Amino acid sequence: MNPIPESALAAEARARVLIDAQLEVAGWLVQDTKQLNLSAGTGVARREAIMATGHGRADYLLYIDKRVVGVIEAKPVGTPLSGVEWQSAMYATGLPADVRLSATTKDGRLPFVFEASGSETHFTNGFDPEPRARRLFSFPRPETLARVLRDSEEDEQSPTWRGKVRHLPSLNVEPLRPAQITAVRAIEQSLAGQRFDRSLVQMATGAGKTYTAVTECYRLLRYGGFRRVLFLVDRNNLADQTMAEFRAYRAPDDGRLFTEVYAVDKLTSAGLLGSSQVVISTIQRVFKALKNEDVTGDDDPTLDDFVPDAPVTVAYNPKLPPETFDLVIVDEAHRSIYGVWRGVLEYFDAHIVGLTATPGKQTFAFFQQNLVSEYTYPQSVADRVNVDFDIYRIRTEISEQGAAIEAGTIVPRVDRRTRVQRLEALDEALEYTDKQLDRAVTATDQIRTVLETFRDRLFTEIFPGRNTVPKTLIFAKDDAHAEEIVTQVRQVFGKGNDFAAKITYNARDPKAQLQAFRTSPSLRVAVTVDMIATGTDVKPLECVFFMRDVRSAQYFEQMKGRGARTIDPATFQSVTPDATEKTRFVLVDAIGVTEHDFVEPPLNRDKGISLEKLLGKAATYTLTEAETATLASRLAALELQLTSPERDELDTVAGQPVRTIVRALVDAVDPDHQRTALPGLVEGPPEWKDALQHLLDTAVEPLAANPDLRNRILELRRAHDRVIDEVNADTLIDAYGVVDTDRARSVIESWRAYLAEHRDEITAIQLMDARRSLPTRHLAFADIAELADRISRPPRNWTPDLLWAAYATIDRAHVRRSAHHTLTDLVSLLRFTTGLDAELVPYADVVHQRYTAWLAQQEQAGTRFTTDQRWWLDRMVEVIAVSAGISPVDLDEAPFTERGGVDGALRDLGDKAADYVDQLNEELTA
Known part of the structure; x- marks a missing residue:
């Protein structure tokens, strides 16, 4: 080997000083070989350990509970660490024989292998499937590696979560929507593949992102080897909503609530509770916790809205070490989380899952383009998850051009802090642009004009035919602007305090007001700045009203999404009584926000075509x-x-x-x-x-x-649907009773033609024809109901009353009139039309006539019924009259349950009870 230059040795020595400090702050005892004391603590880092022949000298050997478990290869600051992995691997397999006796190995090598330069740390966990180096903020604590070792003893095949996620049980899809199923499976596939350490899920607003995330949290905590999850929300008030989702989630395997199985907490000034398995917070609060600053549990918009001018710098915190969380879920957080707050996210050695309806370029870049699942807003409309929207634009001169006020004009001035108002004369002329509107200048008539236009067009153009103001959310520019809008809304609509309210962080008890806006029939208009802009559900909402501009596509989509939710008709009608179903919502744009290029058009693009x-x-x-x-x-x-x-x-x-x-x-x-x-x-x-x-x-x-x-x-x-004509006034010409013979004859001819045309497909008609050859068969009520449903549809719109009246008009002599007709009268109409009966008689009358004859026959045969027996028979006949038949099962329904149901019938009618049911069906029905 070539000798290492002195300058490199000096640089490596400086790196070791940094590495020593990092190890010590993470809880390791750093010792020279001569001073080695493995009993001094759980984790010991031994400097300069001589390895087996040919394997050189390891910079650090790591001991856990007196056993060698890992190695660190130190290099100067700036050294590309991937290029020295061969060296650390050589040390991991090169233990001297005496050291190997007290070592924990995996496949013949030390399981924990690090490369470090003081400014960068790489870690390979040999217990992972297909072990691969990953970057860490700093070294894990000894207790963390000790836990991994214990896990490896309990589960040799998959001791880490990276192995366990490859063997998760099948997903219970019953409580999930298709898009949620796709998202959960995609996240787990990404976790198992480990091609990326982060996964992005795009799901339309209202599609159930949070429920999807809670489902994933449960599966990973229960089966995937995950120990703790950080759940990041955009605002602290959304933490309460997220907490409610966790509390309401019921486990599909044993039926227990999530919070009965796992501890879910919000991050507060108490810090991270050791028992917490899910921690809910905003990124700002996590940053304060990393800096050991107090974190309030209350809503604090100055904290949760804070965005630093430059990317934040994060320092190691032993109370929140990087391995604190295995998973970080970012639920529709502000896009700056992937920019200036990026350091906080990447501090943790965790897989990051992003959930958003509107990913921007910065979001895609942070997630390395790893979009694992996509579910768009139009797709959610097609799936009945959301409703489509329309856009209604209101333009005024001041809104678009601003205005001017002459010098000397006396105008009110309002102190922004105290809201004290005073009158002053302008020293000089004031010209203001549309950009200064409602910030430097409040034009009360501009607000009034916009609101009056909304009021005047609401029931004619925006929601024609309605008379109750739909639930409306107005976005204002700031708290003062919101205050003015609330005042004007009440004046323009001539309503009291309970009609419109300001729901902002500065309002009194905003959470209670938000709940009232969801459920109260009287609170129709809410004005907010940011509090209801993201993540907050108000399902009955039908108008999203922009009186402020928005420059972010992501933020606009979140604000728009407040009106997108579907709602069941009963709940909807309980708060908006003149509505039937929520099939759309309307974006009312008084500022031009919908004219930005990033605004996607609604699906309903051509309103003029039928x-x-x-x-x-x-x-x-x-x-x-x-x-x-x-x-x-x-x-x-x-x-x-x-x-x-x-x-x-x-x-x-x-x-x-x-x-x-x-x-x-x-x-x-x-x-x-x-x-x-x-x-x-x-x-x-x-x-x-x-x-x-x-x-x-x-x-x-x-x-x-x-x-x-x-x-x-x-x-x-x-x-x-029905069309409401509010344009044409009507004038009475005359009023008198008319018998329209031609129309009646037309109805009867159409009725007969309909029966002939559909003879082979409608059961009731088939059975009526079969009466000639199979007289014992009779119609069931379901057959009659099917026929009634078919003939009631447009364009016929026939009912038994209408058909009966038509016959009475053209054949009065053969028709017995009745004040009201039931579905079973269709049997009489069929028999009369097909020639089975010579007279059109109400079905109930026919049944009672036949019952009277049957009773007479029974008496002639020597059978006399008691009062109790007649009670049962009379009520059976009433059921037959309205249902075209009766079955033994009906005896356990009202009115028979008054006297014991089937048991009572057997008691009073004896063993002939079933025979009487059959006889009455045979003798009385068609």
């Missing part, structure tokens, strides 16, 4: 890209309005879930999907246009090839 026309163009494969997106939006909105039976029926007609069709339409117009599906093509040339059209046509195929599906979609649309 659903019927869109489906017609789908049938002929002539939809444009914008029309395809619009069709996806309309179908997604319709699906939110449908009842479960309607949705199931539509899926049956489609031959697949309609949600799948909508998702295919969304993917076809997604630029990222287009680039993936059309590799090698560049947007613009004819080849691209042809390929794109083919992609759109393929997505439209399930609709184009299924006219029944298109027609049923339109029927359901008409059934759930």
